[in-house]
Amino acid sequence: MKRRSFSVIPLFAAGICLAVLVLVAPSEAISHPKYKLSGNDIVPNRYVVEFDEGDSKSANSFVHSVQSKFKKAKLHIAQEFEHNLFNGISFGLNGLDEKDHTEALKSILDKDNVRAVYPVRAIPRPEVNFEKASTKDKTPTLLPHAMTQVDRVHSELKKFGKGIKVGVIDTGIDYLHPALGGGFGKGFKVQYGYDLAGNAYTGYNNPVQDSDPLDSCTAESGASGHGTHVSGIIAGYDEKTNFTGVAPQATLGMWRVFGCKGSVGSDVLIKAFLMAYDAGMDIISVSIGEKNAWSSGPDTIVAQRIAEKGIPFIISAGNAGSEGAFTVGMPSTAKDVWSIASVDNDFQLMKKFKASSIAEKLGYSTSSTKLVDGEIVIGDKNIGSGTDACNPSNVPDLTGKLALIQRGGCTFDVKAASIAGAGGIGVIIYNTNNGDAFVPSNPSATIPVVGISTKDGLAILEGIKAGVETIKFDNEEALYPVTTGNLVSDFSSVGASYQLDLKPNIAGIGGRVFSTLPRFLGSWGIMSGTSMAAPYVSGSVALFIEAKGYKKNSQIISQQFKNHALKLVHAKGNSAIQSPLLQGAGLVQVYDAIAGKVRVSPTQISFNDTSSFAKYKTQTLTIINTGKARTTFKVVNEPSIAVAPYNRTAQGYATLAPTGFSNAKAKLTFSKTSVTLNAGQKTTVRVTVIPPKVNPKDHIMYGGYIRFKAGNQKTALDVTVPYFGVVGKQRDLPLFDKDYPYLSDPTGTPVFLKNQTYTYDRSNTKTTPTIVYRLLTPTAKFDVDVLNAKTKKSIGKTLTDSTYIPRNTFATDNFMSGVSWDATYVPSSISDIQDKVPVPSGTYILNLRALKLLGNPKDPKDWETYQTGPIVVKN
Ligand SMILES: *[C@@H]1O[C@H](CO)[C@@H](O)[C@H](O)[C@H]1NC(C)=O
Numbered sequence: 001m002k003r004r005s006f007s008v009i010p011l012f013a014a015g016i017c018l019a020v021l022v023l024v025a026p027s028e029a030i031s032h033p034k035y036k037l038s039g040n041d042i043v044p045n046r047y048v049v050e051f052d053e054g055d056s057k058s059a060n061s062f063v064h065s066v067q068s069k070f071k072k073a074k075l076h077i078a079q080e081f082e083h084n085l086f087n088g089i090s091f092g093l094n095g096l097d098e099k100d101h102t103e104a105l106k107s108i109l110d111k112d113n114v115r116a117v118y119p120v121r122a123i124p125r126p127e128v129n130f131e132k133a134s135t136k137d138k139t140p141t142l143l144p145h146a147m148t149q150v151d152r153v154h155s156e157l158k159k160f161g162k163g164i165k166v167g168v169i170d171t172g173i174d175y176l177h178p179a180l181g182g183g184f185g186k187g188f189k190v191q192y193g194y195d196l197a198g199n200a201y202t203g204y205n206n207p208v209q210d211s212d213p214l215d216s217c218t219a220e221s222g223a224s225g226h227g228t229h230v231s232g233i234i235a236g237y238d239e240k241t242n243f244t245g246v247a248p249q250a251t252l253g254m255w256r257v258f259g260c261k262g263s264v265g266s267d268v269l270i271k272a273f274l275m276a277y278d279a280g281m282d283i284i285s286v287s288i289g290e291k292n293a294w295s296s297g298p299d300t301i302v303a304q305r306i307a308e309k310g311i312p313f314i315i316s317a318g319n320a321g322s323e324g325a326f327t328v329g330m331p332s333t334a335k336d337v338w339s340i341a342s343v344d345n346d347f348q349l350m351k352k353f354k355a356s357s358i359a360e361k362l363g364y365s366t367s368s369t370k371l372v373d374g375e376i377v378i379g380d381k382n383i384g385s386g387t388d389a390c391n392p393s394n395v396p397d398l399t400g401k402l403a404l405i406q407r408g409g410c411t412f413d414v415k416a417a418s419i420a421g422a423g424g425i426g427v428i429i430y431n432t433n434n435g436d437a438f439v440p441s442n443p444s445a446t447i448p449v450v451g452i453s454t455k456d457g458l459a460i461l462e463g464i465k466a467g468v469e470t471i472k473f474d475n476e477e478a479l480y481p482v483t484t485g486n487l488v489s490d491f492s493s494v495g496a497s498y499q500l501d502l503k504p505n506i507a508g509i510g511g512r513v514f515s516t517l518p519r520f521l522g523s524w525g526i527m528s529g530t531s532m533a534a535p536y537v538s539g540s541v542a543l544f545i546e547a548k549g550y551k552k553n554s555q556i557i558s559q560q561f562k563n564h565a566l567k568l569v570h571a572k573g574n575s576a577i578q579s580p581l582l583q584g585a586g587l588v589q590v591y592d593a594i595a596g597k598v599r600v601s602p603t604q605i606s607f608n609d610t611s612s613f614a615k616y617k618t619q620t621l622t623i624i625n626t627g628k629a630r631t632t633f634k635v636v637n638e639p640s641i642a643v644a645p646y647n648r649t650a651q652g653y654a655t656l657a658p659t660g661f662s663n664a665k666a667k668l669t670f671s672k673t674s675v676t677l678n679a680g681q682k683t684t685v686r687v688t689v690i691p692p693k694v695n696p697k698d699h700i701m702y703g704g705y706i707r708f709k710a711g712n713q714k715t716a717l718d719v720t721v722p723y724f725g726v727v728g729k730q731r732d733l734p735l736f737d738k739d740y741p742y743l744s745d746p747t748g749t750p751v752f753l754k755n756q757t758y759t760y761d762r763s764n765t766k767t768t769p770t771i772v773y774r775l776l777t778p779t780a781k782f783d784v785d786v787l788n789a790k791t792k793k794s795i796g797k798t799l800t801d802s803t804y805i806p807r808n809t810f811a812t813d814n815f816m817s818g819v820s821w822d823a824t825y826v827p828s829s830i831s832d833i834q835d836k837v838p839v840p841s842g843t844y845i846l847n848l849r850a851l852k853l854l855g856n857p858k859d860p861k862d863w864e865t866y867q868t869g870p871i872v873v874k875n
């Protein structure tokens with residue numbers, strides 16, 4: 001049954017190659033305060049309903065009452081959450097025509113015990129690229145434990161996470177892997193868990209559940225082995241090769257929420273969160289998220305409620321760093337959840353290859369399995385252009401040859417397709433910006449794709465220019481230093497949240513992490529992502545809890561970790577401190593977190609933007625000495641580099657991707673610049689910010705760290721608190737990009753100007769009017785009114801209650817979005833919930849409104865609007 005009047009339409013607008021017009025939200029025929037529609041990627045006909053607390057019979061009576069009224073309804077209960085943290089169910093509703101479907105939803109929303117109904121959203125599986133690797137005897141150096149003091153916790157404190165339960169929500173686990181215990185259940189490393197998905201689950205169909213969280217996919221299925229990799233990072237241990245996870249004696253739980261391919265429904269995610277909580281996990285580790293820096297939706301709500309119960313709820317921040325500021329993702333944006341940034345490992349393992357003109361063997365990375373040797377030639381006539389092999393017409397004939405090109409300008413799949421199209425048998429891509437060898441992500445490439453360093457690429461280019469150059473790939477592996485080691489990974493998502501909460505909160509090692517893979521993928525491999533950083537932190541917390549206790553006290557644990565995290569520099573050759581919007585409190589230092597006897601809270605400060613300046617400019621820190629030694633601390637401001645999200649002269653308010661930076665620094669004044677604390681004593685320090693004097697139109701996000709510098713470093717460690725703020729008012733940011741929105745047909749072209757009349761023939765879907773928009777800035781509220789073209793008065797709404805829409809980016813599948821209108825509306829004459837009804841034939845104007853960022857919905861000035869030209873609706 002078709003249940004939506006908006007549809008997903010590919011759009012090929014002038015000048016935007018391959019950009020796809022994506023559905024923003026379905027237009028359910030419902031306007032109701034309890035109906036919570038937010039974000040993108042709605043799963044059709046599936047809903048989460050939350051009942052009042054303690055209403056335990058609600059699920060049965062719910063089905064009964066709907067079924068008795070709507071005889072044709074096929075009501076399928078998908079998940080039941082009879083829980084004090086979230087009492088509800090998810091259900092599929094099918095078999096009804098649109099009108100009855102609406103009626104049925106209406107009757108549900110009208111029930112007194114129903115608190116809210118949320119359409120289920122599909123949350124994508126985490127993107128990773130992985131390389132197979134062997135362990136041999138390189139693991140000790142390859143493991144990043146020296147960067148995080150995990151090595152000292154193992155060797156000096158002898159803590160290995162024994163008895164601590166870490167619950168993982170992921171793609172399942174190959175627990176038969178020798179490094180993961182070789183079994184499931186009591187007595188094994190993997191003792192808890194459940195399969196909530198089944199191999200065929202995609203997020204859009206019905207999951208098939210059973211009690212075994214084994215990743216039983218195959219290499220051919222396209223499965224990535226993500227959950228097995230994540231689990232190895234937390235608790236893997238292999239005696240033969242000395243591979244050691246962060247907490248190798250911890251006990252694992254795995255709640256499998258993905259099939260071999262595809263997404264997970266938010267309802268299945270909620271169920272997994274609650275099951276992990278009920279199984280008594282001491283820590284919950286989730287490497288899943290959306291590209292949306294709001295904090296909304298029932299899964300985010302449940303994560304927050306579990307965090308409020310004191311369970312450290314640890315979630316990857318996201319891998320959208322290349323798309324600039326405000327890319328941290330839900331559900332890691334929930335207030336008390338730990339949002340985890342990624343830092344690159346110092347070492348990587350690479351296979352070697354020989355180029356004929358170069359004496360020593362060079363290192364390469366790949367996720368392709370069958371490499372071919374041969375002659376290599378230049379793969380783009382403008383090699384080094386920044387868009388090598390993006391445009392097939394620049395690719396020469398490559399029949400039977402390997403091709404050399406540079407990274408950048410388009411996806412690796414596009415490049416590989418151009419090379420293959422010209423007869424190339426493989427492609428070697430060298431990095432930009434003097435970068436290392438990297439793993440290209442090329443899920444649909446038909447030829448092998450290999451990533452090498454800039455330096456090696458340019459050397460091979462010289463060889464090609466000098467004569468015939470050939471390449472021979474090896475299987476031998478060697479350790480190479482990573483030039484970006486100990487820096488925030490370039491993919492790691494950047495804060496803040498749209499509500500200006502400081503996210504990410506803290507960093508783990510996520511760039512080039514060696515860990516376990518399912519045996520069907522070769523048992524060992526390297527992956528990169530905040531997906532790897534989150535379990536790294538989870539394992540670290542397991543070590544802490546074993547050493548110090550504080551079970552169910554996420555607040556204290558997070559203070560210990562954040563206060564003692566290591567502040568990283570911005571870049572090699574730039575010793576400025578990295579912004580907390582990239583590294584949070586910094587890189588975890590587990591030994592110090594355990595040893596630290598002084599705590600300061602809150603653990604982070606948002607001074608907010610200029611609109612809220614008066615309210616947030618002064619904040620109070622409390623510092624407590626839980627140790628035995630009297631210690632004096634100096635209070636100092638250590639400003640970091642600032643995040644400059646925009647360059648107005650270059651591209652207006654389109655967020656820079658990746659983000660820009662600035663040297664703007666805030667001054668801080670403290671009520672005391674020195675504090676002395678006896679054993680057990682605490683005191684407060686008030687801090688007031690003087691933001692940098694920069695143009696408020698640039699919305700610079702300044703930041704830094706407040707450091708309590710211990711006078712005697714033998715008796716106490718320094719403790720720090722990250723802070724940030726925005727110079728400028730977020731609600732001044734324009735929402736829509738230049739030349740948007742516009743009215744069009746469902747293909748997105750042509751563009752109809754306001755003085756042109758658009759004709760919609762209801763019998764011809766090719767004429768469905770569509771508003772195409774591109775959001776530079778996200779909006780918390782979005783609706784569309786239908787106006788009588790003559791009177792310009794609203795007769796009702798066609799899109800209601802769409803909330804928490806993220807901004808568009810430069811990615812082709814997220815460049816612009818569309819709202820199409822099927823000439824129906826919810827009449828405003830009656831204020832109660834209404835069915836959508838067709839408008840009579842006639843002429844109408846659509847009026848779109850979107851609330852400015854952090855705007856006040858009651859203030860008309862805080863809305864941005866767009867009116868179409870006249871739309872003639874014909875029957
Ligand atoms: C294994 O690791 C331990 C502890 O890090 C180390 O002492 C030992 O030498 C390692 N063994 C091998 C074979 O590398």
Ligand SMILES: *[C@@H]1O[C@H](CO)[C@@H](O)[C@H](O)[C@H]1NC(C)=O
Binds near residue numbers: 499501606612854
């Ligand atoms: C910043 O201010 C806005 C507007 O007052 C508010 O909605 C938001 O919650 C504040 N953010 C934080 C982190 O306090």
Ligand SMILES: *[C@@H]1O[C@H](CO)[C@@H](O)[C@H](O)[C@H]1NC(C)=O
Binds near residue numbers: 647648649650660
């Ligand atoms: C902004 O972009 C312009 C034009 O591309 C460039 O010249 C300028 O340096 C940029 N400004 C900053 C602060 O990066």
Ligand SMILES: *[C@@H]1O[C@H](CO)[C@@H](O)[C@H](O)[C@H]1NC(C)=O
Binds near residue numbers: 753755
């Ligand atoms: C419609 O408006 C555009 C620009 O706003 C103008 O160039 C064009 O001449 C107008 N067309 C008519 C028919 O008025």
